[in-house]
Amino acid sequence: MRTPMSLIDLATPSRFVALSARLMPALVALTAVAFLIGGIQAYLAPDDYQQGATVKIMFIHVPTAWLGIFAWVVMSAAALGTLVWRHPLADVAAKAAAPIGSAFTLICLLTGSLWGRPMWGTYWVWDARLTSVLVLFLLYLGVLALWHTIDDPTLAARTVAVFTLVGAINIPIIKFSVEWWNTLHQGASVFRLGGSAIDPSILLPLMSMLAAFTLLFLTLHLAAMRNEILRRRLRTMLLMKAEAAARA
Amino acid sequence: MQIVAEGLACVRGGREVFRNLHFAVNRGEMLAITGPNGAGKSSLLRVVAGLVRPSEGRLILHGGDAELSIGEQAHYVGHQDAFKPSLTVQENLVFWSDFLGGGEVATSLARVGLCALAHLPARYLSAGQRRRLSLARLLAVERPLWLLDEPGSALDAAGQGLLADIVVAHVGKGGIILAAIHGPLPQAAKELKLAGAGALAGDGRGAPEKARL
Amino acid sequence: MSPLSALLLRDLRLAVRLGGGALVGVLFFLIVVTLVPFAVGPDLALLTRIGPAMLWLGALLATLLGLDRLLASDHEDGSLDLLFTGRMPLELALATKAFAHWLTTAVPLVLAAPVLGVLLNLDPSSTAAVAITLLVGTPALTFIGLIGAALTVGLRRGGLLLAVLILPLNIPVLIFGVAASSAATAATVPFRGPLLILCALSLMSLVLGPVAAAITLRQGLD
Numbered sequence: 105m106r107t108p109m110s111l112i113d114l115a116t117p118s119r120f121v122a123l124s125a126r127l128m129p130a131l132v133a134l135t136a137v138a139f140l141i142g143g144i145q146a147y148l149a150p151d152d153y154q155q156g157a158t159v160k161i162m163f164i165h166v167p168t169a170w171l172g173i174f175a176w177v178v179m180s181a182a183a184l185g186t187l188v189w190r191h192p193l194a195d196v197a198a199k200a201a202a203p204i205g206s207a208f209t210l211i212c213l214l215t216g217s218l219w220g221r222p223m224w225g226t227y228w229v230w231d232a233r234l235t236s237v238l239v240l241f242l243l244y245l246g247v248l249a250l251w252h253t254i255d256d257p258t259l260a261a262r263t264v265a266v267f268t269l270v271g272a273i274n275i276p277i278i279k280f281s282v283e284w285w286n287t288l289h290q291g292a293s294v295f296r297l298g299g300s301a302i303d304p305s306i307l308l309p310l311m312s313m314l315a316a317f318t319l320l321f322l323t324l325h326l327a328a329m330r331n332e333i334l335r336r337r338l339r340t341m342l343l344m345k346a347e348a349a350a351r352a
Numbered sequence: 353m354q355i356v357a358e359g360l361a362c363v364r365g366g367r368e369v370f371r372n373l374h375f376a377v378n379r380g381e382m383l384a385i386t387g388p389n390g391a392g393k394s395s396l397l398r399v400v401a402g403l404v405r406p407s408e409g410r411l412i413l414h415g416g417d418a419e420l421s422i423g424e425q426a427h428y429v430g431h432q433d434a435f436k437p438s439l440t441v442q443e444n445l446v447f448w449s450d451f452l453g454g455g456e457v458a459t460s461l462a463r464v465g466l467c468a469l470a471h472l473p474a475r476y477l478s479a480g481q482r483r484r485l486s487l488a489r490l491l492a493v494e495r496p497l498w499l500l501d502e503p504g505s506a507l508d509a510a511g512q513g514l515l516a517d518i519v520v521a522h523v524g525k526g527g528i529i530l531a532a533i534h535g536p537l538p539q540a541a542k543e544l545k546l547a548g549a550g551a552l553a554g555d556g557r558g559a560p561e562k563a564r565l
Numbered sequence: 566m567s568p569l570s571a572l573l574l575r576d577l578r579l580a581v582r583l584g585g586g587a588l589v590g591v592l593f594f595l596i597v598v599t600l601v602p603f604a605v606g607p608d609l610a611l612l613t614r615i616g617p618a619m620l621w622l623g624a625l626l627a628t629l630l631g632l633d634r635l636l637a638s639d640h641e642d643g644s645l646d647l648l649f650t651g652r653m654p655l656e657l658a659l660a661t662k663a664f665a666h667w668l669t670t671a672v673p674l675v676l677a678a679p680v681l682g683v684l685l686n687l688d689p690s691s692t693a694a695v696a697i698t699l700l701v702g703t704p705a706l707t708f709i710g711l712i713g714a715a716l717t718v719g720l721r722r723g724g725l726l727l728a729v730l731i732l733p734l735n736i737p738v739l740i741f742g743v744a745a746s747s748a749a750t751a752a753t754v755p756f757r758g759p760l761l762i763l764c765a766l767s768l769m770s771l772v773l774g775p776v777a778a779a780i781t782l783r784q785g786l787d
Binding site: 398401402403405420423424426427428430431432433434435436438439443446447448450451452453 | 566567568570571572574575578579582583641642643644646647649650651652653784
Binding site: 255342343345346347349 | 466468472473477
C-alpha cells in the first residue's frame with residue numbers, strides 16, 4: 105500500500121505528538137463552537153406534546169449512543185492496523201479510544217434511564233435498545249479490563265485487537281438476538297424511546313449536537329493518544345534506567 | 353548456638369530424596385551442601401526451614417529462642433525472590449523488613465548497590481538485581497541462621513564478590529550458614545555431599561552422611 | 566510498623582495497583598445480573614421477586630472468582646514460604662490476607678449491589694436489605710473460601726476445583742442471605758432471624774477459615 109511520504113511521517117509517534125500539539129487548540133475551539141450552536145438550537149427546539157421538555161434529553165442520549173458505536177468502529181479499524189500492519193500508532197489509537205467509548209456508552213445508559221423514568225415509572229426496563237447498549241457497555245468494560253491486566257503493551261494491543269474484532273462481528277448479532285428476545289416477551293406495550301422524533305424542528309438540532317459530540321470525541325481521542333504515547337515513553341525510560349544501573 | 357540434624361530423611365513426590373542424614377554446625381561455621389541436581393539440596397534446606405516435614409529424623413537448634421521454630425529464626429533464600437513486581441524496590445524491602453521483625457532498610461539497599469533504583473517498580477529489575485535485593489533482605493533483618501539455596505545464581509562477578517563479603521561477615525559475627533552451592537567451595541566451609549537419587553554417598557552400604565571438614 | 570499492619574498494607578496496595586481483581590469482580594457481578602433477564606424474560610414483576618436471590622448468586626460467584634488469587638500469587642513468587650518464617654502466627658497472617666481480600670473484592674460488590682438492584686427493579690427497602698446481608702455474609706464467603714484457596718494452592722486449574730470444593734460449604738450462607746433479603750419485603754420471615762444467623766456464620770468462619778487453611782498449608786508446601 106503506497107502512501108505519500110508526508111502521511112508516513114505523520115504516523116511516527118514523535119511526529120504525531122508534535123502535530124497533535126498544533127492541532128489541539130483549533131480542535132478544542134471548534135468543539136466549543138459546535139456545542140454552542142447545537143446547545144442553542146436544542147434549547148430553542150419545541151417541546152414534545154407528550155413528554156414535554158424531557159424529550160430534550162434525546163439531544164444527549166442519541167449522540168452518545170452513536171458515539172458508543174463509533175468508538176468501537178475506531179477501535180476495530182485500529183485493531184486491523186495492529187494485527188495486519190503492525191502499526192505502532194494503531195495500538196495507541198485503540199487504547200485511547202476504549203475509555204472514551206465506554207464513557208459515552210455509560211452516559212447513554214444514564215440519560216436513557218433518566219429519560220425513561222417519567223415515562224415508565226422506573227429507572228430501568230429491559231427493552232431491546234437499552235439492553236443492547238448495556239451489552240455494548242459490558243463489552244467495553246471487558247476491553248478495559250484486558251488493557252489493564254496485560255502488562256506488556258504489544259501483547260496487550262494484539263489481544264485487545266482480536267477481542268475488538270470478534271466483538272465487532274458479534275455486536276450486530278447480539279443486537280438482533282436482543283431484539284428478538286424482546287419481541288418474544290412482548291406482552292406489554294413497546295417501549296420506544298423517542299417515538300416519532302424525526303420532525304425537522306427536532307432533526308436539525310439533533311444533527312448539530314451529533315456533529316458537536318463527534319468533534320468532542322475526536323478532541324478527546326487525540327488528547328488521549330498523546331498521553332498514551334508520553335506514558336509509553338516514560339515506561340521506556342524507566343526500563344533504560346534499570347538497564348543502565350544493571351550494567352554499572 | 354548449634355544446629356544439629358539426626359537421621360533426617362525426606363520424601364518428595366513419592367521418591368525418597370535423602371535418608372539418614374546427620375550433621376552439626378556450630379556458630380561461626382558454614383555448611384556447604386553439594387551434589388548433583390536432584391540430590392535433595394533444596395529439599396534439605398526446606399526441611400531445615402520448616403517448610404517441608406521430614407519423613408524421619410529430627411532437627412535441634414541449641415542456644416536459640418525456645419519459643420520460636422527454627423524457620424522463624426532463619427532467613428530462607430530460595431530460588432524465588434518473594435518480591436512483588438508492582439511494588440517498588442523500597443516498598444518490597446520495607447515490607448519484608450517489617451514483617452520479619454524490623455531492621456535497617458536504607459543501609460542494606462546501599463550495601464547491595466540498589467539505592468538508585470529504590471523507587472523503581474520491581475518488575476523492571478533484572479535477575480541479578482533481584483538477587484541483590486534478596487541479599488539486602490538478609491542484611492536488613494538480623495537472624496542468626498541463614499539457609500541459602502544457590503545464592504550466587506544470576507549474580508555477576510561484582511555480585512559474587514558482594515555475596516562472599518556478606519557471608520564472611522555473617523559467619524564472623526557468629527552466625528550459621530547452610531548453603532546449597534554448585535561450583536567451588538568457599539574456604540573454611542564444611543561440606544555435606546548429597547549423592548542424589550536416594551542413594552548414599554561414600555561406601556553405599558548405608559553409612560550415614562557425615563559432615564566432612 | 567507491626568507485621569500485621571505491614572501485611573495488610575501490602576495486600577491492600579497490591580490490590581489497588583493491580584486493580585484488575587476488584588473491578589473485574591464487580592464487572593462479573595454486573596454481567597451475571599444482566600444475564601438473568603435474558604434467561605427468565607424481562608417481566609419486571611418477576612425480576613422484583615427473584616432479584617434478591619439473583620444478586621446473592623451473582624455476588625457469590627463473583628467472590629469465588631477472585632479467591633484462587635488469594636494465595637496463588639504468593640505461592641508463585643515464593644512469598645508464601647516466607648510467610649511461614651515471619652514473627653506472626655500463620656493463622657493470623659492468613660486471616661489478615663483474607664481480610665484485605667474481603668475489603669478489596671467483596672466490599673465493591675456490596676457497593677455495586679444497589680446499582681444492580683435498579684436493573685432488577687428492586688425497591689429501595691429490598692435493595693438495602695440485600696446490601697446489608699451481603700455486607701454481613703461476604704466475610705463468611707471469603708474466609709471459607711480461604712480454606713479452598715489453601716487446599717488448591719499450587720495446583721494448575723485450581724480455580725475450578727476451588728469452586729467445586731467451596732460452593733457446597735457456602736450453601737448455608739446463601740440460604741440465610743436470601744432469606745434475610747426477601748424477608749425485608751415479603752415479611753413472611755422476620756428480617757432479624759436470618760440476619761443474626763448470617764452474622765454467626767461469618768464470625769465462625771473468621772476462626773475456622775484461617776485455622777483450617779493454616780493446617781492445610783503446614784502439611785508441607787511442595
